[in-house]
Amino acid sequence: MLSSASKETIRATLPAVGAAIGEITNLFYRKLFAAHPELERDLFNRGNQSQGAQQQALAGAVAAFATLQLDPDPARVQTILSRIANKHASLGVTADQYAVVHEHLFAAIVEVLGEAVTPEVAAAWDEVYWLMAETLIAMEKGLYDAAGVASGQVWRTVQVRERRHESADSVSFVLTSTDGSALPRFVPGQYLSVAAHLPDGARQIRQYSLCSAPLLGDWRITVKRIQPTPLEDGSIAPAGEVSNFLFHNVFEGDLLEVTTPFGDLVLPDDDRAPLLLASAGIGLTPMIGMLHHLVATEDPRPVAVLHADRSPSAHAHRAELSALVDRLPSGVMYRWYEDLGGRTAGAGIAGGRADLTAITLQPGTRAYLCGPLPFMIGLREALLDREVAAENIHYEVFGPDNWSPSPA
Template sequence: MLSATSKDVIRATLPAVGAAIGDITTLFYRKLFTAHPALERDFFNRGNQRQGTQPQALAGSIAAFATLQLEPDPARVNAILSRIANKHASLGVTADQYAVVHEHLFAAIVEVLGEAVTPEVAAAWDEVYWLMADTLIAMEKGLYAGAGVVPGDVWRTVRVRERRHESADSVSFILTSTDGTPLPRFAPGQYLSVGVRLDDGARQIRQYSLCSAPREGDWRITVKRIRATTFADGSVAPAGEVSNHLYHNVFEDDVLDVTTPFGDLVLPEDDQSPLLLASAGIGCTPMIGMLHHLVDNADARSVSVLHADRSPSAHAHRSELGALVERLPGGVMHRWYEDLGGRAAGTGISAGRADLGAVDIQPGTRVFLCGPLPFMIGLREALLEKNVPAENIHYEVFGPDSWAPAPA
């Protein structure tokens, strides 16, 4: 808990720091990468750095954490930090790296805010930083212990047993161990990191949800190639570096460097609440893993599955998703396609974007969301309008979590 003295200082300075936090985090990464260029090349997602989404997410997380020290909300703090801790564990972050971040972050704070950073201000924000860092370190220690690994020692080599097309732009890889031993269990909904060496020598890391049944044996991930997109305002979303590399270059019997599975978008144990699993695009992958788990356990509860996509041909795992829902006694599926491709709408299949108007949501339903951020924000707002409690809505973001500061 933040000390009373520091709390007063944070309350007084939060508006100024909050207004400058975007400049601070951008400068922080510049300083960090100047001092440690290998981090940008081989550890951080350089695409997110170029687009500015990683500094934005860091800024939002720091500002949200500081705000929550003034009006404590332990559940909200845990939700923000749990997602960060799982991502860090999946990257193999260790406790000593927080001191490196502290050095360059506070150098950026001093440079941006100048004389406003008095010793009292510096001490208060230092306390905020280490309160956040120590909490993350403790969470990550618990995650490593739960996974049965030494902190940071999360990488292993696996072999691609099978490559399978799931749509024109997506392929799944069935991964097996290189020595014939079964790969460890994971929780339904978790992801792993994949590290690849690109043509320019950089080692880049990305996360992919596990979409196989969460039991010992093989693992399966699905990768969607991402084409560069130019928007009406002239801005450009770049092509996916790692996803495209995997899509075009990885085949049967190739080896990949992957991590132990982590992630907190998981089905809770010993909870028979009704479920709503909503996804868009490749966001269906954690839902596929959850559905395999529900089918394996002959789960009889109410399970509503919602999916939105560009078209039936673009829908990865389309047939598998339908088959899994049909095997659940309480399973119901709703699908929306922006382009039905000449097909007529029918039972459970509609044209356009996802709409909860005709979806029956039972009291106590737990909701799991995964997909593009605008899709999840829109669906969350619609769910809140239907009186679904905010604490029952869980989500996974592919990339930096710029949604974390959103109010509960």
Template sequence: MLTPQSEEIVRATLPAVGGALGEIAPLFYRKMFAAHPELERDLFNRGNQRQGEQQKALASSIAAFATLQLEPDPARQDLVLSRIAHKHASLGITPEQYRIVHQHLFEAIAEVLGDAVTPEVAAAWDEVYWLMAETLIAMEKGLYGGAGVEVGDVWRTVRVAARRLESADTVSLVLTSPDGEPLPAFLPGQYLSVGVTLPDGARQIRQYSLCSAPSEGSWRITVKRVLAAELADGVVAPAGEVSNFVYDNVFEGDDLRVTLPFGDVVLPPEGDAPLLLASAGIGCTPVIGMLNHLADTEDRRAISVLHADRSAASHAHRRELAELVERLPSASLHRWYEDLGARRPVDVVHAGRVDLSEVALEPGTQAFLCGPLPFMLAVRDALVAREVPAENIHYEVFGPTTWTGAFA
């Protein structure tokens, strides 16, 4: 908790600092990357930097954490920090990097706000930063310890044992240990990071959900090729650097650098609560992993599986999804495609977007969502309208954590 003096100062200055974060964050990254170009080249997502998404994420995280110190909500704070800690652990972040961030962030704050940053104001916001940083450092230390590794030592070399097309633009890779030993266990719903060295020499990192069953002793991920696309107002979404590199260049027998699995949106280790698993697009991958686990353990609870996609042709793991649901005696499958092609709507395949009005929801349902943020917000609102408690709705977002306030 903040000291009373710092809390008073943060409360008084939060509007000014929060309002300036949009200017502070880009300046901070420019300063940090000028002093540490290796961080931009080898750690941070260059695509998110170019689009400004990482800058928004930093501003969102700082503002959210500061607000939570003034209006305590332990559950909300644990959720926000747990997501960040798992993401950091999947990158191998170390305490030293928090000191680097602190130096350049506070230089940027002082430059943007000028004389408004008195010694007292600087000390109060310094307290906010280190309260957040030290909490994350402790959480990450616990995650590293739980994985049985030293702080930051999460990277491993694996070998691609199999590669299979899951749709025209997605490919799954089965990863094994080069020495033949089983890979470490993971929880259904977790992800790992993949690091590749691109033609310009930069090492870029992205996260991919594990879609295999934990019992297999190998890991399987699915990578979707992302082409450049023109959005509204002439904005161009860039091609995916890592996804396209993996899709075009990684094949059976190749070695790949990955991290140990992390992520906190996972199936409970035990329990019989009814489940709703909803995904859209490539967000199907953690759901496939969860279903593989449920099928392997012969789970008999009520399970509703929902998936939305552009078309049947673009639906990665389409056949596997149906086969897994078939293996579960109390599971039902509902699919929505924006384009049905020549197909007619049937009981389990619908035209358009997800509609929960005819999906049965058992009392006590635990819902897990993964996909684009607008999709998850729509499903979440529909579930709340059906009286599913907000604390029973769990979600996974890949990319910068600008979503921290989206589910408040």
């Protein structure tokens, strides 16, 4: 807990720091990478760096954490930090790296804010940083312990046993151990990191949800090829550097460097609440893993599955998704396609974007969302309008988490 003196200093300076936090985080990353260029090349997502997404995520996390020290909300803090801790664990982050971040972050704060950073201000924000850092370090240690690995020792080499097209732009890889032993079990909804060694010598890391049954000895991930996308400002969003490399270059028999599974968008073992699994595009992959688990355990609860996609041909795992829902005793599926092609609407298939208007939601429904940010924001607002409790709406964000929804 933040000390009383520091709390008042943070309250007084939060508006100024908040207004400058974007500039501070931009400068922080420049300083960090100048001192440690290997971090940009081999650890951080350089695509997110070039687009500013990682800087926004860091700024948002620091500002949110500081704000929550003034008006404590332990559940909200847990939600924010759990997502960060799981991502850090999937990268193999260790406690000593927080000191490196502290050095360059506070150098950036001093440079941006200048004389406003008095000794009292510096001490208060130092307390905030280390409170956040030590909480994350403890959470990450718990994740490493639960996974049965030493801190940061999450990487292993696996072999691609099977490569299969799931749509024109997506392929799944079945991963197996190199010695024939079973890979560690995971919780439905978790992801693993994949390190790709790119032609320019960089080692870039990305996360992919596990979409196989958790009880099997192998792992399966699905990778979507990303095309350059025109943006509203006339610029072009770059293609997915790692996903495209894996799509074009990884085949049966190849070796991949991956991590132990982590992630907090998971189904609790002791919960029998009705479920809503909602996804768009490649965001259905954690839902596939959850559905395999629900089918394998013959789960009787009501499960509504919603999926939105560009077209039936773009819908990865389309047939598998239908087959899994059909095997659930109380499963029902709804699909929306922006382009129906030659198909007609009906039998749970509609044109356009996902719409909850005609969907029956059971009392106490727990919702799990995964997909592009606009899809999840819109669906969360619709669920709140339908009186689904905010604490029952869980989500997974691709890349840096720049969305921090309010409790309600």
